[in-house]
Amino acid sequence: MTDMELWNHCENPYPFVPAEVLDAAEAARASLPNKYCEPEIAARLYDEVFEEYRLCDDIGLHIVTNEHHSGINNLWAASPVITGIVAQMTSKVRILSLGTLITVRPDPVRVATEYATIDVISRGRLDIGFVKSGATEMVSGDANPMRIREREWEAIDLIEKSLTSHDGPFSWEGKFFSHPHVNIWPRPYQSPRPDFWAATSDLPTCAELGRRGIVNTLLFGGYTRTKLAFDTYKQARAAIGLPKPKEDRFSYLAFCYVGDTDEEAFRIGQKIPWFLTVSIKSAPQMSKFQPGQLPPEMVPGAWRGGASKRPNNLNVENLVSQGLMFAGNPDTVVKQIKEFRRRVGGVGRIIMMTRQGLVTHAEAMKSFNLAAKEVLPRLQGLEPIDDEAVQRAAAE
């Protein structure tokens, strides 16, 4: 039996920069002057989202924080800072930092220290997530965009060793990081350490997550890419004789709005794809032409005419049909999530991106209440997914 979980992922966007400014700018991230960020408005946004987190704590929606820098898409510029606040103001739900950008941060030991502190403050409610970072982040953080996959794994290894070593200083002299004296205080509350998650659809990385038992999160993977990633995870475990993973090892992040009616959910949900239509605008040197973005043999597809245009036809119907959004009244959303779970061969943790784009505080609170009270209870005690039936259906 699977008891699914719902998580609230809000990036705390700042959708108040005039359209003419964004149209004239080369990017909505990394290089947009911060004179367009009004501190009083930002303070109100922080208050509102923290109030949404308090509600989540009361009604049983787990909380995800993340970080991006220097742009309208995200005011969580330092995930450990925000996660520390959330740890103190909540008491029941789990908190996932997904995550601080370890490919940009120079010292993984410092990251481990921050997370151990949060784990203690929350009395063991922290999960730690890892992301490779996007191209604009390499610019904002002045981090070499080459070899971030290898750098990420070495950072994860060093963070893990920092969190699980308790007998005095150890030394680390790796390819990317050196630290001759590692001895973090406090040690984490959870033993041996907080659970690890990683957001990726890169198949070799998914395989490695499988071998390590790290939760694999797909961001907007849709049916096909998500299933491929999860299958890769399972196959990598099977290949070395590890047991089949439970569904809690799989997570999926999608846009989500739950309304009283389908009509209401679709109408409000249409404000969410702002994330893809506006906030993602990025200069070519910070996207397709940044070194390391793609293996060289894959660049012709990305560089030829017509590639990588900004999406602008993302209506809710399209997004729902592709499995990129869950939207509707509670019945509809339950059906969509169950169908998604079936088609990807099982997923235990749905991360809802609801307070996004132009969605208001009141609208977000309403959706969270409905999700917790009307959707979540119907995602409990679910029968296992019949993997073979799914494979047969896919083949047909």
Place this chain on the structure above:
Amino acid sequence: MTTLRAGRLELEVLRRGKGAPILVIHGVNPISSHAPFVDRLAEYGEVIAPSHPGFGASERPYDFDTMYDLVNLYLDVLDAIPAERVTVIGLSFGGWIAAELAVTGARKIDRLILADPVGIKIGGREERDIVHFFNTSPDELIRRSWADPSLRPDGVYALGWQATITDAMTDAEMVALARNWDSLCLYAWKPHMYNPQLAYWLRRIVVPTLVLWGDHDRIVTPSYGRAYADLIPGARFELIPNAGHHPDLEQPEAFVEQVVRFMGKDASR
């Protein structure tokens, strides 16, 4: 593909002409066989232009990723050239490699020519000496690196090459450009295009040195070039009119004339 064995590595190499060797150390992309300066220069010696590891068809070992590796590799390249004396020309990023190479005191270097090299820090901490190769729009890179972008020879890719990509290019050309760009980034993202220690040690260069600069270079300006030349004992500084960051490509005749005259040869032939 012609190759050159340098130490443990097999490098792709462009060779043209006969006579005393002229080693050309390339910048953002390997020296193109279409570049007009190559044939002209080859009238005065053998042009030898290897592709750095990770560029063109040259392999790059996994841990080979710093300027330290490139400098030692080019010491291997000098060893692999049978002649006793070698003229060394470094262009842009390759000028940085050539300057580092000369600082080592490599005895084989006969003369050193640096064309619009990067590699040192001159200005204050809030002054950018070198326009960011990787974080500047391709159109802006082209504006800054050519006196007249229409003079770009066909089939030659220099800074801002991304803005000149067309669907008519082959996949192989695109893959090669991506591979070069990735490798350059690996070597030079941070500090961006310079070694903080190099300016101090340029005084160790003892070979006759010519610093050439495109008078319209707005990637690294002529004033940076003059400061660069001032740090190298006895170096001569010459501007090439109507050229930007790539005088070898934009004014090949003037470029070769300056090089040849400095080599002590008759440039009128």
